[in-house]
Amino acid sequence: MRFSRISGIAAVGFATTIVGANLIMAPAGMPVTGAGIDEVNAFFGANGHIVGLGTALTPLAWVLATVFGAGAVAVMWTSERARGEAWSLVGFTGLILQNATFAGVSAGRLALARTAPADPGATPALWAWHDAVFTLNGTFLAIALVGLSMAGLRTKLIRPWHGVLGFVAAALQLTSACLAFVIMRAEGPLGLIGLTGWLLWVVWIVLYGVRLIRAT
Numbered sequence: 001m002r003f004s005r006i007s008g009i010a011a012v013g014f015a016t017t018i019v020g021a022n023l024i025m026a027p028a029g030m031p032v033t034g035a036g037i038d039e040v041n042a043f044f045g046a047n048g049h050i051v052g053l054g055t056a057l058t059p060l061a062w063v064l065a066t067v068f069g070a071g072a073v074a075v076m077w078t079s080e081r082a083r084g085e086a087w088s089l090v091g092f093t094g095l096i097l098q099n100a101t102f103a104g105v106s107a108g109r110l111a112l113a114r115t116a117p118a119d120p121g122a123t124p125a126l127w128a129w130h131d132a133v134f135t136l137n138g139t140f141l142a143i144a145l146v147g148l149s150m151a152g153l154r155t156k157l158i159r160p161w162h163g164v165l166g167f168v169a170a171a172l173q174l175t176s177a178c179l180a181f182v183i184m185r186a187e188g189p190l191g192l193i194g195l196t197g198w199l200l201w202v203v204w205i206v207l208y209g210v211r212l213i214r215a216t
Contacts, residue, residue, distance in 0.1 A: 004215045007071015011209025014064035015202050017057050025054040033131045033194075034187045040127045044109075044116035051113040055106045062099040068209065069095040072148055075215055076155045087154060091147025098140035104133040131184035138173035138194055141201055145170035148208065158211055166204050172197030 022030075028050045031040050044051065069092040076088045108130035115122045149166030152158035176183065176194030183190045 002215075004071050004075050004212050007068050007074070008209040008212030008215070010064040010067035010071065011205050011212065014061050014068055015206045015209070017061040017064060019202060021054045021057040021061070024057075025050055030054075031127075032187055033135060033191050034184050035127075036187075037124055037127065040112065041116050041120045041123050044112040044123070045120070048113035048117070051109050055109055058102065058106045062103070065095050065099055068205070068212075069144075069148075071212055072151070072208070075212065076151045076157060079155045080151060083154070085151075085154065087147050087151035089147070091144045091149075091151060094140045094143030094145070094147055098137055098144060101133060101137040101140055105130060105137065108133065128184070132180060135180040135183055135194060136177050138175075138177035138197065141197070142170040142174040142177070145173070145201060145204065149204075152208065152211070157215065158208065162204070162207055162211075165200060165207075169197045169200035169204055172200065 025047075028047050029043055031043050073088045073092050080086060080088055108126055112123065112126050112130070115126065145166040149158070149163040149170070152166075153160065153163040172193050176190075176197060179190055179193070183194070
């Protein structure tokens with residue numbers, strides 16, 4: 001099987017995995033960014049097993065994202081290098097950085113699930129860390145979206161509307177990251193900026209995976 005096909009399958013698998021993790025935790029009442037400490041303590045104190053199950057999927061997601069990014073670079077690098085460009089490497093770097101950053105998010109959730117039942121006094125600092133890293137991660141998603149969208153457009157791997165979708169998602173993610181301090185202070189409509197960007201990111205990466213699967 002061609003590596004481009006493997007990387008495309010990995011992209012679809014990545015999207016499925018992260019959506020699956022959210023479908024595990026969201027119905028249980030996973031607090032949103034800026035949620036109050038009492039709500040956070042109540043959730044993590046009662047749902048440690050749910051958090052553990054949801055975060056168990058994230059290492060697989062990081063592996064799949066890496067394979068996807070590597071495959072995208074492999075498909076487009078020759079054409080890019082001939083033009084003296086490296087947009088695919090910019091995008092791949094964004095994927096690696098978001099993997100590392102989201103490891104911090106997952107670590108924060110596991111720490112909260114471990115400490116909230118016995119030491120709720122630790123929750124404010126851990127939740128603040130979680131919210132800050134979670135929101136700032138939009139920066140690296142934006143880098144991945146812009147880099148791989150530019151590379152895909154320049155090499156004609158993706159269609160213009162697909163590239164525009166990536167740029168819109170990137171703008172929303174970067175805006176959310178820039179507003180991190182405001183968003184993490186309290187629940188509010190500004191949190192929808194990042195959520196909308198994230199949903200577009202999921203659609204974008206699935207479509208990118210399909211293009212890689214079909215690439216010759």
